[in-house]
Amino acid sequence: MPYEILTPKEMAQADSLAMKRGPFDGYGLMCNAGAAIAALILERFPGLARVDVLCGPGNNGGDGYVVARLLAQAGVDVSVWAEGTPRAGGDAARAASDCPIVPRPLAEFSPVPGSVIVDALYGAGLSKPLSSMAARAARLVAGQGVPVVAVDLPSGVSGESGQPLGDAFAAALTVTFARKKPGHLLQPGRRLCGDVVVANIGITDAVIAEIGACAFENAPELWLEDFPISHVDTYKYRRGHVGVFSGEPSTTGAARLAAMAAARSGAGAVTVLSPTRSLAVNGAHLTSIMLRKADTLDEVLAFLDARKPKTLVFGPGLGPEPEVGNFLLDLLEAIGRAPESMVIDADGITSTALQAETFFRALERQGAPQTIITPHEGEFHRMFKSIGEDSNLSKLEKARRAAAVANAVIVYKGPDTVIASPDGRAAINENGTPLLATAGSGDVLSGICAGLLAQGMAAFEAACAAVWMHAAAATHFGPGLIAEDLPEALRPVLRDIFARRGA
Incomplete structure (x- = not known):
């Protein structure tokens, strides 16, 4: 099994190299990520009736828009709640445009018992506390006890240290890409991530080797x-x-x-x-x-x-x-x-x-x-x-x-x-x-x-x-x-x- 650990900075390098080497461009990698997450949700939550997808303005949110589109196509009742607007012309904006579900403001979000929450607000690269609206969403979700599927890393947790930067989501399942990050293994991030699955989205081992990571998962x-x-x-x-x-x-x-x-x-x-x-x-x-x-x-x-x-x-x-x-x-x-x-x-x-x-x-x-x-x-x-x-x-x-x-x-x-x-x-x-x-x-x-x-x-x-x-x-x-x-x-x-x- 691959056992390198990538810091958020190294993961960004891997993304860039993968897009340069092909065959997938940035949007292709995003679609692969969303497909992997959607498939895991359908597998882990059979009979799923409702999903709330929380999307941030960056590529993590772009993954969320792909997840929402694919789950809706599978017949799941999906709502999208957005904080911010993706940058025009970027991959996340394209994912939002391709998603048929009209997003509602994150400020209006309230979890419903029996639903599954997809946390696609912010990924492993977050370096500051969540906004007041995102922090509110994290507290509401924790209060209801509904299961959370985190995209890359629970929002509010540092991918570098595993430390919460303030309020943070706690996930039952975290889906990350290519390799784990330190925040998936260092406490309390390890506990907040729940079960961690590393999805293959088209970033090859050769690309990872080119990064030259020198941190590893001890196996x-x-x-x-x-x-x-x-x-x-x-x-x-x-x-x-x-x-x-x-x-x-x-x-x-x-x-x-x-x-x-x-x-x-x-x-x-x-x-x-x-x-x-x-x-x-x-x-x-x-x-x-x-x-x-x-x-x-x-x-x-x-x-x-x-x-x-x-x-x-x-x-x-x-x-x-x-x-x-x-x-x-x-x-x-x-x-x-x-x-x-x-x-x-x-x-x-x-x-x-x-x-x-x-x-x-x-x-x-x-x-x-x-x-x-x-x-x-x-x-x-x-x-x-x-x-x-x-x-x-x-x-x-x-x-x-x-x-x-x-x-x-x-x-x-x-x-x-x-x-x-x-x-x-x-x-x-x-x-x-x-x-x-x-x-x-x-x-x-x-x-x-x-x-x-x-x-x-x-x-x-x-x-x-x-x-x-x-x-x-x-x-x-x-x-x-x-x-x-x-x-x-x-x-x-x-x-x-x-x-x-x-x-």
């Missing part, structure tokens, strides 16, 4: 070819060794969750690096996971020299105190003995936030490990304060800027997790689930990232795969999920991935 197609598959001659250390730092006795569970997830996701060996006072509690709970005393930096460095782990997980359950961050910086100073990759999560983020610039510079040094940082909302704001506070940036752009500043892959967690690489690539996760809103699930995600890194997967692809697998495992397990269930729940997910790879 297996994005990383499947890079997913590690063991060869017949593989042994455990070739599959990678992961070291996970443990905290104090009362917080050791976080490290064990990460360790088990690293092992379950394919790492050949996993060692928990434990303070002396936590050895007994860790030892009582670990079987296939190894355990090693690590009270000091010298003991950690001795472990790195002796066992040469490929990946370290630093943060879960370590505590937010500054000395924890100091330990991480000291470890990075010993750069010649550092592992190939690291995952920094939880307290690893909070404890370094006050010296973030020093941390970022350490990740820029020659030979520094490739690093994945996995902040939730609060941790992101602590580590990337000025970026997090910039209300002009979408979550997608915040993650991208943070990745560039930190020289690390950022997994900006949430119901709309964004994964961003320092090279500008980014992905918005598409299979998130509220089942993951449970203590310890983030520790498991860190472990999955580490397990994939240890097997040689590049940081961006590993992070994308881990985020998707994490959510897929939760969905497969279902209600009642707690973090301890997640490593075991990875098994059917891994089986499916291996089957897709033909392994």
Whole structure:
């Protein structure tokens, strides 16, 4: 499936290129869009009696006029309510002229129970609040609870950020064209869109490729070819060794969750690096996971020299105190003995936030490990304060800027997790689930990232795969999920991935 995401600006470029390349001109693309929407409405609402089509003055409204004409031809009772007049000579004006239904002013619109509303007022390119009349229509529709089919994006929602710009429509079905936009995947836009269908209206994959988009919907197609598959001659250390730092006795569970997830996701060996006072509690709970005393930096460095782990997980359950961050910086100073990759999560983020610039510079040094940082909302704001506070940036752009500043892959967690690489690539996760809103699930995600890194997967692809697998495992397990269930729940997910790879 196509998985690029286009910003509103990139979508406008795609429209222009498609018209230039042919075979459809602008009106042809508009008619194709209207036909796709009308067909979906008839399919989703069998026995439909009445439709109110709300049309704006631009091309989104032009799509609406086509929808109204086609539904009327199919025998549906259709009314058109217009805000503004399409520009003379444009495609929308032609669509309005071809529509036999005389539009009435949007100011007179009032939804009728049992009707379906087609929101063709404004699309993904909207950058300002709705007019008072459009906002009134959105509130009336919400009050009646009638279903809305949105053309491109619910009016009032930013296609760039997914944020409402004031009053906004909430759709049961959104029909967009060629590719999804960030606003279809970023919350709360994702919720306001309802079911999103991407319609093919004649904009080819070649045109999309010419745009050069570098944001993607996180699905297996994005990383499947890079997913590690063991060869017949593989042994455990070739599959990678992961070291996970443990905290104090009362917080050791976080490290064990990460360790088990690293092992379950394919790492050949996993060692928990434990303070002396936590050895007994860790030892009582670990079987296939190894355990090693690590009270000091010298003991950690001795472990790195002796066992040469490929990946370290630093943060879960370590505590937010500054000395924890100091330990991480000291470890990075010993750069010649550092592992190939690291995952920094939880307290690893909070404890370094006050010296973030020093941390970022350490990740820029020659030979520094490739690093994945996995902040939730609060941790992101602590580590990337000025970026997090910039209300002009979408979550997608915040993650991208943070990745560039930190020289690390950022997994900006949430119901709309964004994964961003320092090279500008980014992905918005598409299979998130509220089942993951449970203590310890983030520790498991860190472990999955580490397990994939240890097997040689590049940081961006590993992070994308881990985020998707994490959510897929939760969905497969279902209600009642707690973090301890997640490593075991990875098994059917891994089986499916291996089957897709033909392994």
